[in-house]
Amino acid sequence: MIKEFKDFISRGNVLDLAVGVIIGSAFTSIVNSLVTNLLNPFLGKIDLSNLILKVGGASFKFGSFINSIINFLIIAFVVFLIVKSVNKLMPKPEKKPAGPTPEQEYLREIRDLLKNK
Incomplete structure (x- = not known):
């Protein structure tokens, strides 16, 4: 079972997914900052x-x-x-x-x- 787990973790897809998640979370903070700090004040904050x-x-x-x-x-x-x-x-x-x-x-x-x- 340990060998299967090692094979699973060492696959390229798992590593690519991990990198995608990390980059995605960093990108999310950039987009959220852009929307919150630049676009919402420009558009006028709509609060419903x-x-x-x-x-x-x-x-x-x-x-x-x-x-x-x-x-x-x-x-x-x-x-x-x-x-x-x-x-x-x-x-x-x-x-x-x-x-x-x-x-x-x-x-x-x-x-x-x-x-x-």
């Missing part, structure tokens, strides 16, 4: 947290839920803009030719000639 629906003895704070949705949409839009900007900066992968390369054509011709002998 005082909207409460009381049914019987239960209180439903749907205003806080709406605030969370608004913050999510702002953060999602900021992440979208960042990813879009990074994609423009990154080099685009080379497109592979749709058809076979000339070398492949020559190899096919040689193969066909050898088959016919």
